[in-house]
Amino acid sequence: MKSITAVLMTAFLMAGIAGCTEVDKVRHNLSDEADNFNIQRRLTVINNRTDTVVFEMEGTFALDTSERGELEVTCEVAKGVYKRHFIHVSDETIYVMEDISGANSDPYHYELNFLPEWGVKVTHDD
DSSP states (O other): OOOHHHHHHHHHHHHHHTOOOOHHHHHHHHHHHHHHTTEEEEEEEETTTTTTEEEEEEEEOOOOOOSSEHHHHEEEEETTTTEEEEEEOOOTTEEEEOOOOOOOOHHHHTEEEEGGGGGGEEEOOO
């Protein structure tokens, strides 16, 4: 009975390993790197009706969706110090997340822009 169980477990493990493609591994690794504040990103929220950019954020941050359907953005502003932001996304808005990693980026810097054409900017630098 133990040999049959061992054979079945091996078959399930092999099936699970075979189903994992390179893109799955890359997607997982990129998500981990972004969640560990190692990837430079840009988040843009656009009003669908007016085609206007209403919010933009750039820096190293983790992005998730809250239980209420809001975007939850977590920023590390210093070693072990974090800030969290919530962005409400409605039926009239869409958002785009870009990974824009580059060399020599400051892991503790992020920038928020509300209606950038109005010139309102919030920057965090230590």
